[in-house]
Amino acid sequence: ESFVESNADNHVEKVILQGIIDAFIMEEDGIILVDYKTDRVKDGEELRNRYQKQIDLYSEALEQILGKKVRRRVLYSFSLGEEVDL
Numbered sequence: 001e002s003f004v005e006s007n008a009d010n011h012v013e014k015v016i017l018q019g020i021i022d023a024f025i026m027e028e029d030g031i032i033l034v035d036y037k038t039d040r041v042k043d044g045e046e047l048r049n050r051y052q053k054q055i056d057l058y059s060e061a062l063e064q065i066l067g068k069k070v071r072r073r074v075l076y077s078f079s080l081g082e083e084v085d086l
Helices: 044-066
Strands: 002-008 011-017 023-028 030-037 070-077 082-085
Touching: 030 044, 044 070, 044 082
Parallel strands: 030 070
Antiparallel strands: 002 011, 023 030, 070 082
16 A cells, blocks of 8 residues: 555645556666556557556555656556557
């Protein structure tokens, strides 16, 4: 679990993010976040649309916890057999 704070119009809201990050790689110049997807989709754009918010939240949580920037975010689609960059 990670806490993500958002501050809109001076209203602070704490949100509990509960999920499991499939994999991440720490490199000197930042983090590579990898999430595996088994959804049957027609193309990478469909996956991007479906998971953009989830990956944004995972990236923010990793950056807060590890103190490094996420420099690449990748969905690996088993259905398409390819990487989809976000």
